[in-house]
Amino acid sequence: MVSFARAARRLILPTALACANTSTSFVAAASEPTGSGWRNDLNWSELESQLSPSASLIDTSIENYIGECLPEFSEESSTNHALINQEHGMCMASMITAWDFNQINMTKVQQDYVLNQTPDIEPSYNLPSKVLFPSVASDVIHAIQFAEKHNLEISIKNSGHSFSGASTKKDTLLLNMNQYTHYAPSGITDCDPMGTTVADDLSNQACVLALARNKSSVIRVGGGENWGT
Numbered sequence: 001m002v003s004f005a006r007a008a009r010r011l012i013l014p015t016a017l018a019c020a021n022t023s024t025s026f027v028a029a030a031s032e033p034t035g036s037g038w039r040n041d042l043n044w045s046e047l048e049s050q051l052s053p054s055a056s057l058i059d060t061s062i063e064n065y066i067g068e069c070l071p072e073f074s075e076e077s078s079t080n081h082a083l084i085n086q087e088h089g090m091c092m093a094s095m096i097t098a099w100d101f102n103q104i105n106m107t108k109v110q111q112d113y114v115l116n117q118t119p120d121i122e123p124s125y126n127l128p129s130k131v132l133f134p135s136v137a138s139d140v141i142h143a144i145q146f147a148e149k150h151n152l153e154i155s156i157k158n159s160g161h162s163f164s165g166a167s168t169k170k171d172t173l174l175l176n177m178n179q180y181t182h183y184a185p186s187g188i189t190d191c192d193p194m195g196t197t198v199a200d201d202l203s204n205q206a207c208v209l210a211l212a213r214n215k216s217s218v219i220r221v222g223g224g225e226n227w228g229t
Contacts, residue, residue: 038129038171042150047132050142052201054135054179064088065098065127080160089131089157089176090168097165100124126165128155128174136181137202147173190217 038059048057069091072082083091092098134140147154157167158177168174181203191207193216198208206218 039150039152044130047142047146050146051132051139052135055139056133056179058088058131058133060088060090060127060129060131062125062127065090065125069098070095083160084178089133089174089178090127092157092160092162092165092168094163097163097168098125098127100126100165100170126170127168128170128172130172131174131176133176133179135179137205138200140175141202143173143175188217188219191215 044057051057065088068086068088069083072078072091073095075082080093083093090098132139132143134143144154146152153169153172154175155167155169155172156175156177160167162168189207191210192204193211196208196211198205210216210218
């Protein structure tokens with residue numbers, strides 16, 4: 001195992017420099033994930049009651065990210081596969097996506113925080129406060145409807161390769177698609193010819209549409225398919 005500082009130099013600094021040399025802008029902000037304190041004026045139980053049994057809505061914190069995501073980046077041969085199934089779903093392909101930066105303080109953050117780990121400034125985090133793991137289409141629909149009703153911004157995480165941090169954005173309801181139904185694990189799915197009514201959770205919607213078009217089967221892609229499962 002290499003030191004955290006060495007790993008940070010190897011993994012974070014190149015990404016930071018690349019971002020500094022592109023049009024990507026990291027906007028500094030004062031807020032941090034605060035778990036249940038974030039938008040506690042909303043009736044989150046309303047959303048939870050609409051979700052399918054296998055879906056889950058959880059609070060997150062800075063401590064969750066530090067405990068679940070940072071250790072892997074200290075490994076000499078770090079791998080995204082060790083980050084996929086972490087409980088709170090915030091781990092990204094690059095460690096730097098957890099912080100907000102701007103063009104002005106990029107050099108200072110690189111020097112004080114990333115390299116020396118003894119910052120004389122307080123870093124600002126770019127992490128969500130609520131994470132939803134949808135399982136079926138209806139979970140996504142209810143989340144979007146809830147967000148629209150309460151003027152919430154949504155971020156979506158699939159592979160975790162948004163180096164600007166867009167897929168783990170702070171103050172958003174994050175939809176982590178890792179536990180979404182893994183479509184087409186065995187290729188073609190045959191449709192029940194008697195299934196003409198769409199289920200409440202929309203799980204058979206594709207087959208109902210296929211049958212309406214005189215098609216007897218479907219091929220479905222999406223969800224966590226990119227993880228090879």
